[in-house]
Amino acid sequence: MARIRQAGDRKRPKASTGAMAGEAARVSVLVGLRRAGGRGATLVQLGCRKVGDAKYRAIRALVGEGAVVVFGDGRNALAVLADRAPTGEALARKIDARASMKRGCALGREDVAAWCSAAEEFLLDGTLRLLVKSGRLIALRRGEATFYTHADSFVAVQPGSRPKVSEPEKPSGHDVRFRVVEAYRRLVERDGFSNVIIADLRREADISQEQLVAHLLDQSRCGRAHLGRGDWSLADEATRQAAVIVGGEPHLRVRLVV
Amino acid sequence: MANGQPAGDRQNPFEDNIVFEPRRVERPVTGLNDAALDALAARVRPLLGGRRPRVDARLPHAVLVTSVEPGFGKSHLIGRLLVKLGGDATLVYVRPFQNPATCWRSILLRAVQELDYPEGGPSGSTPLDALACHVIAELVARAIRAGLVEGVEREQAALHVCSDPVRVFGGQDEAWSGWLRREFGNLLPFMESELRRSGLDLKALSGSWLRAFFHYIYSREDFLRRTMCVDWMKGEALDPGEIGEMGIRPSDLPRPDDSAAELNDVCKGRLFDLCALAGFHRPFVFCFDQTELYGDDAELAAVFGTVVAEMVQNGLNQMTVVTANLDPWTRLILPRLQLAYRDRFCSPAIELEGLDIGQARELAGRRLEERRVDEATSRVFLSAEWLGGVFSEKQRHGARHFLQLCRARWEVLAGREATVAPEAGLAELYARCAEGFLQKPKRLQYEPDILQWLVQEVARGWRGVMVSAHRHPKGYFSVQWDLPGRRVVFGFENGSNWKRWEGIARDSAALAEGARAVGVGAKSVLLRVRRHPPIPGSWRIAPDIEAAKRSHLHVFRLTDRQLAHLYGAHELYANAVQGDISASGVEVMQFVRGRLESFWRRLSEPPGADIGGDASDIFAREPEEILLDEVHRVVGEALFIGLEHLAARMLRPWGDAAILDACRHEPAIEVVGGDGAVALRWRTYD
Numbered sequence: 001m002a003r004i005r006q007a008g009d010r011k012r013p014k015a016s017t018g019a020m021a022g023e024a025a026r027v028s029v030l031v032g033l034r035r036a037g038g039r040g041a042t043l044v045q046l047g048c049r050k051v052g053d054a055k056y057r058a059i060r061a062l063v064g065e066g067a068v069v070v071f072g073d074g075r076n077a078l079a080v081l082a083d084r085a086p087t088g089e090a091l092a093r094k095i096d097a098r099a100s101m102k103r104g105c106a107l108g109r110e111d112v113a114a115w116c117s118a119a120e121e122f123l124l125d126g127t128l129r130l131l132v133k134s135g136r137l138i139a140l141r142r143g144e145a146t147f148y149t150h151a152d153s154f155v156a157v158q159p160g161s162r163p164k165v166s167e168p169e170k171p172s173g174h175d176v177r178f179r180v181v182e183a184y185r186r187l188v189e190r191d192g193f194s195n196v197i198i199a200d201l202r203r204e205a206d207i208s209q210e211q212l213v214a215h216l217l218d219q220s221r222c223g224r225a226h227l228g229r230g231d232w233s234l235a236d237e238a239t240r241q242a243a244v245i246v247g248g249e250p251h252l253r254v255r256l257v258v
Numbered sequence: 259m260a261n262g263q264p265a266g267d268r269q270n271p272f273e274d275n276i277v278f279e280p281r282r283v284e285r286p287v288t289g290l291n292d293a294a295l296d297a298l299a300a301r302v303r304p305l306l307g308g309r310r311p312r313v314d315a316r317l318p319h320a321v322l323v324t325s326v327e328p329g330f331g332k333s334h335l336i337g338r339l340l341v342k343l344g345g346d347a348t349l350v351y352v353r354p355f356q357n358p359a360t361c362w363r364s365i366l367l368r369a370v371q372e373l374d375y376p377e378g379g380p381s382g383s384t385p386l387d388a389l390a391c392h393v394i395a396e397l398v399a400r401a402i403r404a405g406l407v408e409g410v411e412r413e414q415a416a417l418h419v420c421s422d423p424v425r426v427f428g429g430q431d432e433a434w435s436g437w438l439r440r441e442f443g444n445l446l447p448f449m450e451s452e453l454r455r456s457g458l459d460l461k462a463l464s465g466s467w468l469r470a471f472f473h474y475i476y477s478r479e480d481f482l483r484r485t486m487c488v489d490w491m492k493g494e495a496l497d498p499g500e501i502g503e504m505g506i507r508p509s510d511l512p513r514p515d516d517s518a519a520e521l522n523d524v525c526k527g528r529l530f531d532l533c534a535l536a537g538f539h540r541p542f543v544f545c546f547d548q549t550e551l552y553g554d555d556a557e558l559a560a561v562f563g564t565v566v567a568e569m570v571q572n573g574l575n576q577m578t579v580v581t582a583n584l585d586p587w588t589r590l591i592l593p594r595l596q597l598a599y600r601d602r603f604c605s606p607a608i609e610l611e612g613l614d615i616g617q618a619r620e621l622a623g624r625r626l627e628e629r630r631v632d633e634a635t636s637r638v639f640l641s642a643e644w645l646g647g648v649f650s651e652k653q654r655h656g657a658r659h660f661l662q663l664c665r666a667r668w669e670v671l672a673g674r675e676a677t678v679a680p681e682a683g684l685a686e687l688y689a690r691c692a693e694g695f696l697q698k699p700k701r702l703q704y705e706p707d708i709l710q711w712l713v714q715e716v717a718r719g720w721r722g723v724m725v726s727a728h729r730h731p732k733g734y735f736s737v738q739w740d741l742p743g744r745r746v747v748f749g750f751e752n753g754s755n756w757k758r759w760e761g762i763a764r765d766s767a768a769l770a771e772g773a774r775a776v777g778v779g780a781k782s783v784l785l786r787v788r789r790h791p792p793i794p795g796s797w798r799i800a801p802d803i804e805a806a807k808r809s810h811l812h813v814f815r816l817t818d819r820q821l822a823h824l825y826g827a828h829e830l831y832a833n834a835v836q837g838d839i840s841a842s843g844v845e846v847m848q849f850v851r852g853r854l855e856s857f858w859r860r861l862s863e864p865p866g867a868d869i870g871g872d873a874s875d876i877f878a879r880e881p882e883e884i885l886l887d888e889v890h891r892v893v894g895e896a897l898f899i900g901l902e903h904l905a906a907r908m909l910r911p912w913g914d915a916a917i918l919d920a921c922r923h924e925p926a927i928e929v930v931g932g933d934g935a936v937a938l939r940w941r942t943y944d
Contacts, residue, residue, distance in 0.1 A: 195609060231584075
């Protein structure tokens with residue numbers, strides 16, 4: 001119950017104020033980092049006002065304990081809980097998988113960075129060097145710019161030997177679905193309509209026409225894809241060639257239920 | 259019917275699959291596109307609430323409603339929106355404009371036509387009555403509260419006048435209507451001031467709007483005065499002397515010799531003024547339909563983008579809805595819009611869905627029930643096996659596509675061929691389009707864009723006619739034909755201002771003179787409708803106009819039947835371009851050119867020339883206007899009358915053939931004949 005403060009009341013000792021403030025800062029940092037998850041949070045976002053303040057000291061202590069990892073330094077340093085922090089190996093596997101889907105494409109650093117979270121981007125340059133060194137990526141230089149392409153984009157030919165022609169690995173059923181859905185999302189985001197052109201979907205997903213048709217027909221039967229006839233008279237050759245025939249009629253567009 | 263099979267002579271219940279008139283729509287199927295309807299209605303909602311007048315009720319985007327293919331129910335959705343809003347908005351259906359230089363005139367004309375049409379029948383009040391009464395009621399209430407009106411309890415009286423403005427000031431409350439008629443002049447300065455203080459940025463003087471509204475409400479019996487008010491709202495050039503009697507200032511009148519661009523600008527101002535004033539009553543929903551037609555012309559498409567952007571930017575109390583099929587929109591129209599204007603459309607667009615199997619069963623079942631098909635036949639028709647087969651590969655079908663499948667199934671079950679030859683199909687469809695216009699007099703308003711489309715686009719392929727734009731500084735003429743030895747220019751003048759027609763006749767004479775100098779005959783054709791007053795009126799310059807009409811000026815006042823067939827041709831073409839029928843736009847163009855052969859000949863021959871043709875050809879000649887008026891009056895009074903008796907009651911001995919011809923041109927009259935006796939029946943429109 002609240003009461004009025006009296007003149008003879010002793011004041012609380014000052015030493016305990018500092019300890020309580022430090023504990024409060026630690027708790028606040030941990031709560032903030034849990035909320036941020038794998039994205040992490042900058043020191044500023046966690047409430048650090050200056051080097052040496054309570055939050056700053058709390059973060060340094062957590063780093064020392066191995067509970068938090070900090071990427072970079074200065075105002076843009078990013079803190080992540082250790083159990084959520086990206087590792088170089090995981091990032092390398094991720095870039096390897098994504099780049100293999102883009103066989104034959106020359107990817108700039110920005111293209112690869114677009115696949116990364118803010119925390120992963122701190123590891124990006126080192127990971128790219130690792131992948132190039134291990135032969136998973138090939139670095140191509142043009143002027144000052146460096147591009148990367150997946151090693152499977154090329155086949156090495158030795159003089160006097162028959163060229164080794166390897167069939168590109170056919171994506172598995174699960175992979176086809178993943179690619180189609182991801183490609184669909186990108187097209188909807190780009191064009192603003194949920195009924196996308198099937199030819200565009202095939203190009204974006206980078207799968208064969210046969211695979212796409214089989215997948216879309218299967219999804220259409222289940223009600224997870226809705227094929228639309230569009231306007232044949234306005235379609236170019238590429239769009240027509242990618243048509244899915246249902247009931248004897250060509251369908252040029254599809255809307256996925258994602 | 260044996261074993262549930264349809265009888266071979268039974269009409270197919272699934273014949274009519276196109277929504278011609280969004281205001282008359284089938285009962286919606288449960289759940290179909292409800293989300294789209296709710297999304298549309300939600301967008302209008304911010305315009306409905308708030309204190310009146312709503313001076314800053316502006317939506318940030320136009321709404322795009324698309325479907326992946328034709329026949330998913332875009333027009334049906336607009337009709338449902340109107341029902342859902344329940345009289346809380348005025349729907350203005352805007353067809354594609356043909357002339358970029360007069361785009362705002364076209365939109366304003368449609369808006370005012372919609373406002374000026376009696377909703378409850380010929381003697382009912384119009385939405386314009388309601389708007390005018392609401393504006394005046396609000397301002398009168400303010401005057402009452404300000405103590406300017408003596409002898410009333412202020413708050414009670416103010417609430418009363420605003421409770422039902424149409425009843426109070428529209429004539430039913432004689433005390434208040436009479437009071438306003440007497441005191442309007444005294445109240446006007448206060449009302450003008452209040453209107454200005456409301457925060458509305460009107461282009462025309464607030465006093466002009468108030469006078470136009472007042473005279474419109476109280477000129478029910480004075481057709482000429484009421485028409486003058488409407489013509490002022492349409493931005494027509496009017497005689498300052500005539501309109502000056504109503505107190506409208508000359509500065510608020512377009513001049514007869516204003517350029518086309520200036521007149522177009524005035525119309526834009528009027529339109530946005532109407533939108534602003536709608537804040538006193540109910541918002542507009544402008545629906546831009548048949549947008550595929552803009553795909554034919556890059557300039558039109560670009561101007562369309564500009565129009566939508568300006569509607570969004572400057573139009574208060576309105577929602578702009580654009581309907582389009584997805585491929586024509588993304589491939590033909592969107593690329594021609596300026597980048598900044600594309601952002602004026604809401605994202606994401608509203609995209610319609612097809613029917614699922616349950617909805618399909620409901621739709622087909624309802625059609626069978628409405629056409630009184632017996633249960634056994636219906637059960638066979640909607641067998642689980644057939645429906646399951648239709649929906650096995652695709653879980654959703656467009657409504658029209660499904661109805662076409664039903665149509666084909668009915669034909670097969672009835673033992674008939676499921677397909678129809680294109681020519682016969684087109685003739686039948688054309689007849690139905692024209693009949694649709696004849697059944698709804700409201701649709702027979704003056705539509706200069708359709709008429710321009712006919713003489714500009716359709717006529718292009720006719721007998722070596724060279725069609726070009728004719729850019730007249732004052733917008734008198736806009737299309738030119740060059741034929742061997744002849745030149746024809748076309749104008750679409752909606753107004754009846756004597757000074758403007760004097761200019762038209764003068765420039766027509768100059769064109770004819772210029773053409774004669776190079777050995778070519780020339781005439782000017784002004785296409786008008788029966789609702790327009792005759793040209794010339796009782797003017798001082800009438801003899802000059804009559805002389806011009808005998809020589810080089812052809813004022814072609816189309817009858818309702820002719821108009822219905824011309825508009826029907828446009829409707830048929832629009833259906834083809836939108837993919838609503840199986841014929842292509844090119845096929846329809848060829849068909850229409852052939853059907854309107856005598857129309858083109860009338861337009862290209864000198865005024866008054868007889869082009870021959872049989873009596874059934876409604877374009878070969880039209881009856882004299884005096885005869886049309888007489889026939890309309892006598893049959894309208896008698897309701898049912900034999901031809902002999904009708905001839906006997908005419909003021910002049912026209913002859914049976916001429917009278918019958920006049921009756922055929924009047925859609926309100928049905929010619930009933932048999933065994934040598936002919937009678938005329940007056941039809942009632944619904």
